[in-house]
Amino acid sequence: MTDTDRAVAPSPPTAKLTFWTMTAMVVGSMVGAGVFSLPRRFAQETGVAGALIAWVVAGTGMLMLAFVFQTLALRRPDLDAGVYAYAKAGFGEYLGFFSAFGYWASACVGNVTYWVLIMSTLGALIPALGEGDTLLAVALSSLGLWGFFLLIRQGIKEATAINRIVTVAKLVPIIVFIILALFYLNPAVFAENWAGADYAGSLFQQVKGTMLATVFVFLGVEGASVYSRHAKRREDVGRATILGFLSVFAIFASVTIVSYGILPMADIAQLRQPSMAGVLEAAVGPWGQWFVSIGLIISVLGAYLAWTLMAAEVLFVAAKDRDMPRFLRRATGDDVPVNALILSTALSQFFLVVTLFSDNAFNLALDLTSALTLIPFLLAAGYALKIALRPDAGTVGASTTGMVVVGALATFYTAFLLFAAGLRFLLLSFVIYAPATILFAMTRREQGRPVFSPAELVIFVISVIGAVIGVIALAAGWIKL
Template identity: 75%
Template sequence: CFEPSVFAENFGGADYAGSLFDQVRGTMLATVFVFLGVEGASVYSRHAKRREDVGRATVLGFLSVFAVFASVTIVSYGILPMGEIAELRQPSMAGVLEAAVGTWGKVFVSAGLIVSVLGAYLAWTLMAAEVLFVAAKDDDMPRFLGRSSANDVPVPALLMTTALSQVVLVVTAFSDDAFNFALDLTSALSLIPFLLAAAFAVKIALRPREHGVAGASTRRELVVAAVATLYTAFLLYAAGLTFVLVSLILYAPATLLFVKARREQGRRLFSPREAVVCAVSVAGAVLGVVALAAGWIEL
């Protein structure tokens, strides 16, 4: 559910005095947050009967979310001034609709928000479990995460992701602004794997045969991968050091699962490049814990 006040706060809120970069940064992170989940079709691609359906679902999902994103923004600014929208309480769309049609509009949006949040929570819990399940099937996670029930439900992965989700929800309770904290943190958590995936796409485009890709890559594929890498790197920079360090605090312990998987397979724990990534993650996590303890950064 996109909040008009998030955009309004970043571009011209009544008391907003940030720089142009701060305005762009906040808006870009809000945009990342809005489009999180568009990759859901690829996460569940193993259930697709045809590979073409995965790409089609991803494009249609993106266009659908974009249509809602644009519609909500245009309608909101056609009803209230930007300054007033920036001062509305969450969910700000309830305040916008209340100004347009009366009290029932606020009640309607509030009820819809409850349904939306519950649906999003269910969807993201299942998506997170699917990621661990598929990784376990690819021998990148311990074998127990690759187990499923008779109904093809990855029960161990589902239990683990649900427990971790509860931990994150508890952490947000200690934030002064839980909504914006969750927005920035989830965006930063997603941007790190997005950056690595985009960089790997560049590597495949440059040397496709080394990675089992048939045929030679085209210039178009290389350009798309390079632009995605640069754009995601900028977004990660825009997220700020605080959320990058907090993300690494959450990511670093997951290395233990990777180590367990490698030991189960009797393989070398880390290749040279993997060792570098692990070292950066652990160093960032340690720095993040120290920074939080010393008060250098705040949630």
């Protein structure tokens, strides 16, 4: 028996997760760095009116995506690691590979935002950490990165148990922030912030400018779907998705709106991240900043744990389905996909180093994370619409008008998000996607198959052209990190 054979057989027993644990995975993966940055991100783009419209648009669109994952979990119970598996089933192996890689890469880049925000928070006390993008900050973040690798390496059950505890702990300071901000809310300031500032532009531009931020904070709505192979009951996947989404949506919208009643939006737009700390400090004094900062560190570490688990899971399941190289199939006796975990941590380490060369490390990582996720989301939504209009061979149950409407709205919403992201992040996404084809080629070679079909070759050429344009734009300074 070869080393590779020993690595993939026998398969370890799959850890089983309850409904409440999966709900905690959804909430835990969504409530992370993003919520603490919302006041400043929104104030840089829009006032109260635009924020309300943005949350209605984002909430409706993401609810449709949540319904998509709920529907697909029930109608295609044979598919695991949802986002990737649905793209493959609907649009072929190469686009399925792109979906798996893009989702995985977005998780790894997203993990960088957590460490940047932690170091930026500590930077208020230790100036050498700057805003999380100094050499010392990157060094300390790297230690944390690999420390978590060792923790998760101990076993999935232990990691998810910690996530349940952290999910509860991190919600407390956020809810306290909302209550205190309501108590100290100044109606006159709130009214002044209603229409937005002079720099905000038209109402459409204001709403459009918030879209990537809303995508980032809602990443994780698909968390239960990604972990579907671990569910004790298949129907729990959809239920956990909807409950987790509705809970988090209420929190995110509340944090944003109440902040407009504490400070003028121009002042909020200038706050240091995490801006939620600056808002509470303005309301209650210095202890407010400390309170939010401690809550942020707990929240971010919990979200980092959840996202690292999901990133490794996507690579592992894709490798088991023979859509990634077989070295990524290796799992320990505790059901930890160890090679996928190593690769995930290594990619996060790479992007952590990239932040040293960025003008705004946090915003770059946040927006790039959102942009990378849009193609996997669009493909999943498109597949839901496809089987609603014409069920495929693996579909359970009959289509309804509601399924068609949900699929169409989710597809339209994710397409609009690609437009809102703009050309800069589309080109940066191609720069990341195109080289990933090396993994696809390795997989096909292992199977003794041609690397591309004619249709796949066309997609590959388009991605390479986009990547070349992206590299030229970076080199010429047309787009900046």
